[in-house]
Amino acid sequence: MALIGARKLFFVGQFNLLNDLQMSQEAVASLYMHHCLSTLLI
Incomplete structure (x- = not known):
């Protein structure tokens, strides 16, 4: 469960x-x- 959360955070950070x-x-x-x-213009 924590791994999925970390992975999600990583992807959000990358994005x-x-x-x-x-x-x-x-x-x-x-x-x-x-x-x-x-x-x-000059």
């Missing part, structure tokens, strides 16, 4: 980590796009 990575990648991508656009 949250992936979610955070995706969010940060999107944030970096949008910042990069903004940077490129602003340099083009």
Whole structure:
């Protein structure tokens, strides 16, 4: 029973980590796009 709980926690943790990575990648991508656009405008 405890093993299943631990495994579940592990998967949830992995999912949250992936979610955070995706969010940060999107944030970096949008910042990069903004940077490129602003340099083009200057």
